[in-house]
Amino acid sequence: MSDGAAGQESVWKTAHWRRSILFVVFAGVACAALGWSAWRWTEARARAATDKAAATIAANHAGLLASELEKFRLLPLVLVEYPDVAAALAGDGAQQRLDRTLELLAARTNAAVIYAIDQSGRTVAASNWRLPTSFVGQDYSFRPYFIDAMRDGSAELFALGTVSGRPGLYLSRRVTRAGRTLGVVVVKVEFDRVEAQWARTPGVSVATDRRxxxxxxxxxxxxxxxxxxxDRATAALARRTLQFGRSLPTRVPLSIAGKDASAPGEPVGYRVARTASPLAGGGVLHLAPLxxxxxxxxxxxxxxxxxxxFVVAVIAGATWRSAERRRLQREARAGLEREVAARTAELRDANARLSVESAERLAADQRYRTAREELALASRLGSLGQITAGVAHEINQPVAAIRTFAENGTILLDRAAPERARENLDHIVALTDRIGAITGELRAFSRRGRSASGNTxxxxxxxxxxxxxxxRVRGALTLDVPASVRDTRVLGDRIRLEQVLVNLTQNALDAxxxxVRQAIHLGVAASADTVTVRVSxxxxxIAPEVRDTLFTPFVTGRADGLGLGLAIARDIAREFGGELAVDDAPHLSGAGFVLTLRRAK
Structure with missing residues (x-):
């Protein structure tokens, strides 16, 4: 090789080395920039994912708390009508009998304590009358739930028990007879089961009052x-009523700023999600760990x-060894084999992850079905509160008629007219059968739904x-049910299909x-394979902004609505092979819905 050729080769090698070094430096800078960008992007995604999970958990926990409360808010309303409650509060000697009744009712409903307080504030009967911590004889005249119920008719207060030392929600209602105030009946609810379920979720969940x-x-x-x-006024009230015991509330060891929260000594904090709470006008917060x-x-x-x-290293290796073709080929074959092995391992890992995810999805589906059934039951129990007034009126009419027939029967017996007295007794039997039908329907409606089988x-x-x-619907509801259609059998459980129609009718009443003059139309038509029920x-x-998402859970057009009724109703219809949809051509001028059911073979 000549000196010129050797010099040219030396220059080429020097330039090649410089280009290689520059390439490596550039690749390193590019990798660092991409790595930093990826780091920031994935961190932002982590925050967004944590926010979404926290919001979902907060909504679920608020729904669980609301369903727990709905089961107990009916109890005081029913108890004020119980005869022994009024008798015990009036001092007519029914205290011991009422003690046993309240004890049995508390055990069956899982209420912490149920007790009756006379107008002076003294407890005359309680479900815990057998225990050393019995409320019987205790003076609760200073408690806000007693004072407010005596004044306003009903009250709710979350407080620490002065005797039991256990926290809970006190639901109270005034008892009156013939315009005279006799006292207050109180149901205490404790949330140990709700808190235990919350504790199984990662992070911290709390329900607060408006303060x-x-x-x-x-x-x-x-x-x-x-x-x-x-503030001073709240502190003074809490000290006077012993709402939180002898000591006043101190601050939670937590600092909240927007959606970020941190506790002393913890380097990484939480992301906070808030939603409305059914307790005391406050909120439900979930702190998801970041x-x-x-x-x-x-x-x-x-x-x-x-x-x-890894990619940079492969490219750099290929550049450094560009002159060694055979070696480059061997390296390429070796790299290809390594890549195939890595991809094969990745495929095995991906297959294993898919198997685990499939099992998790099956478990999540089972939990979803269970939660959906619980929400359906909670929806029926919530509807019972609105149905109670109508049912009470339906029962009061037969009871008044029974009294009239009984009084007339006594007069007829005195006048030696036994046959006419017998007619009155037959009327009384028929009226009691009607009362039994009404109360039986109410009990059946409140039970847990059955599986998707059977027909009616x-x-x-x-x-x-x-x-x-x-x-509630008399005078407003118009039925268009042909006699030939009434006996048509459809697939589905009667109670659950009743829940769908009750929900649609109740929505129509609210709408x-x-x-000035309410009008609701319910029409039924049958075809060879289906039965169609239209409610308008x-x-x-229906507001245009919620029409497309009307059947989505927690979407509602009412300010006080929970947004679960139509979603549950559609699920029930689909469970039996049917469908629930918005009626594009309703019979009346407002909203309309079409329930399609399959005919039983």
Missing amino acids: GIVLVTSRPDWRFHALDGL APALTAARQQATLWALGLL TIGEVIDGLLLLMGE TAGV DNGTG
Whole structure:
């Protein structure tokens, strides 16, 4: 080789080395920039994922708390009508009998304590009368739930028990007879089961009142602590009524700023989601820990950086060995084999992850079905509160008639007219059968739904609707049910189909609440394979902004609505092979819905 050729080769090698070094430096800078960007992006995704999970958990926990409360808010309303309650409060010697009745009722409903307080504030009967912590004889005249119920008719207060020392929600209602106030009946509800379910969720969940005081929580050491400081008036009231015991609430060891929250000594904090609470006008907060999502994000960013470095290393190796073709080929074959092995391992890992995810999805589906059934039951129990007034009216009429027939029967017996007296007794038997039918329908409606099997006639479903709704729809509801269709059998459980019609009828009543003359139309038609039920009203109709998402859970057009009724009703219809949809051409001018059911073979 000549000196010129050797010099040219030396220059070429020097230039090649410089280009290689520049390439490596550039690749390193590019990898660092991409790695930093990936780190920031994955961290933002971790925050967004944590926010979404926290919001879902907060909504679920608020729904669980609301369903728990709905089961107990009916109890005081029913108890004030119980004869022994009035007798015990009036001092007519029914205290011991009422003690046993309240004890049995508390055991069956899982209420913490049920007790009756006379107008002076002294407890005359309680479900815990056998226990050393019995409320019988205790003076609760200073408690706000007694004072407010005596003044306003009903009250709710979350407080620490002065005798039991256990926190709970006190639901109270005034007892009156013939215009005279006899006292107050109180139901205490404790939320141990709700708190235990909250505790099984990662993070911390709390329910606060409107002053920011923690009432229900998955962290028991936070209970009766305040998210912010208390003003003097609130502190004075709490000290006077012993709502939180002898000591006043102190601040929770937590600092909340927007959606971020941190506790002393914890390097990584929480993301906060808030939703409305059914307790004391406050809210439900869920604090989702950010650390797991951040760890996963950083691991993902690290893997991306390693992958980039791997690619850079392969390219740099190929550049450095460009002159050695055979060696480059051997390296390429070896790299290909390694890549195939890595991809094969990745496929095996992906297959294993898919198997685990499939099992988790099956478990999640089972939990979803269970939660859906619980929500359906809670929806029926919530409807019972609105149905109670109509059912009470339906029962009062037969009871008044029974009294009249009994009094007339006595007069007829005195006049030696036994045959006419017998006729009165037959009328009384018929009226008691009607009362039994009404109360039986109410009990059946409140039970847990059964599986998607069986069949019933559409006439039985409509008869159940009329028994449940009673006076509330009389004068407003118009039925268009041909006699030839009433005995048509459809697939589905009668009680659950009644729940669908009760929900649609109740929605129609709510929609026409401001109309001068309410009108609701229910029509039934049958074809060879299906039976169609159309419910419409003369209300304001369906708002355009919620029409497309009307059957989505927690979407509602009413300010006080929970947004579960139509979603549950559609699920029930689909469970039996049917469908529930908006009626595009309703019979009346307002909103309309079409329930399609399959005919039983």
